[in-house]
Amino acid sequence: MNKKERVIQQIIQSGLLPLYYHENKDVSINILRALYRSGVRILEYTNRGENALSNFKALKTVAEQEMPDLLLGIGTIKTAETAQEFLNLGADFIVSPIVSLEVAKIVLGQNLAWIPGCLTPTEIHQAQTLGATLVKIFPGNLVGPSYIQSIKDIFPELLFMPTGGVEPEEQNLKAWFGAGVSAVGMGSKLLQTNLIEEGNFEVLSDYITKATILIQSCKQS
8 A cells, every 4th residue: 555545544544634733843742742642643734834844844753763653744735835845854645725736746746645625516626636535625614514415425436524613522523424524634622722831741642532532433323
């Protein structure tokens, strides 16, 4: 299995793609370790601040030393140049908030997974035409699980992952998985800001563990 397939398989298997950015490198590393301790084996660091590139480089080093089975991707990628910069640092996959032909070409050209953000059926169709097999529905809270149910039949070969508005609560998760999503993307709802600010990474790790167990049960029900 190549890396592109491994990434998609791991997201489906986990049912979760955690995502975060923190301007502080050490805090970013502590969050990475908390996620890994919780059993997370795939995650997205987001390109949302001026330290994203240098922090990602540090995370990649830690992952190579301590987490040989971790797949580390980068998100919020909107240009081919940025995609290439992070691919040069060893990003395992690329997530975008948009559908970009240029980004698709670079990532898929290197036989890696490209996960674009879509909202409308036209965007979803464009993403599929360009070669995406998994699309991020963003922002998910704008449309809700009923939207996935409505469009899923039009795109039977595609996998869907809502990001934004996904809560680590049984009712919310059951609604999304019941609608037919393959996974959910979660940021601050999973990686609680107050725990991070307090430096309480043990408690954060416990919280993530509970969330991952809940996701598995909601996914199967």
